[in-house]
Amino acid sequence: MRVRRLAPRDADAFRALRLEALRLAPFAFGAALAEEEHRPLSWFGQTLGHAAVFAAEHGPGQLGGMLGYRRDSLLKRRHIGHLWGMYVRPKARGQGIGAALLEAAIAHARAEVSVLQLMVGEGNPAARRLYERAGFTLYGTEAASLRVEGVEAVTLLMAMRLG
Template sequence: MEIKLLTPNYASAYWELRLEALQQSPEAFGTSYEEAIQRTNPIERVENNLRTEGNYTFGAFQQDKLVGMVTLSQESYLKMKHRANIFAMYVSPEARGLGAGKALLMEAINKARTIEEIEKVNLSVVSTNEKAKNLYTQLGFEVFGVEEKALKVADTYYDEDHMTLIL
């Protein structure tokens, strides 16, 4: 498993994996698959995101195939620059259990540690996603709040745990 910082030339592979994530785990993301496929110029938008200052998207590769991803994004407002957020964490089912998620998250945390301003990293996770929560806890994240009915997929509501890691 190789972890790389994604550059704009990985935009197509990222977009493919993103669509897979939205289909495989609809309860884990704020965006729906239906909304995503209606976007105009999605590859161009991903390219722009991958070159945005303060955004770092890492990919896990298995034999040159992108099988996992995570984004670390530093807050841009002056009063919040000490914070960063973890977004869009996903590992393909065929690559789960091989350490990709942990490697991705560690890469994002290590990147955050290299940015002097960042003092804490936040993330949100569906409260019933025990595997993800266990990984986050293992890496030092702690729950600081629970949002009831944070997401609604079809007629099912999902609570989210808000977690933080103080660097």
């Protein structure tokens, strides 16, 4: 397995993985499949040009998982980074891909920010444990943060200090 930062030329693979994630894990993401499945390929390429998205290659030319990072753009919040879009394909789980992606994103963020934040669904205890092992702590919850087909979910807010 190799973790690397995706570039705009990876837009096809990123799009496929992102849409799979939105389809298979609707409670794990704020975006909905219906919002992103009709976006042009150029939109995915532009996203990769503006955000750091790390991917784990799991086999030749096959992405097994991804994790995005972006720095807050507001002047008074530029010390805060955000992790988003963590997804590991079902067949690639249990092989350390999530931890490797997290390690790469944290290493990248250390050069830019002093606080790293993320959101994780209350119904995803495995992801919460992964984040806690990396050093994230719970600082709040967001009640009814997502509604998927009439079902509401609670999101946990987690953060870690860097450096």
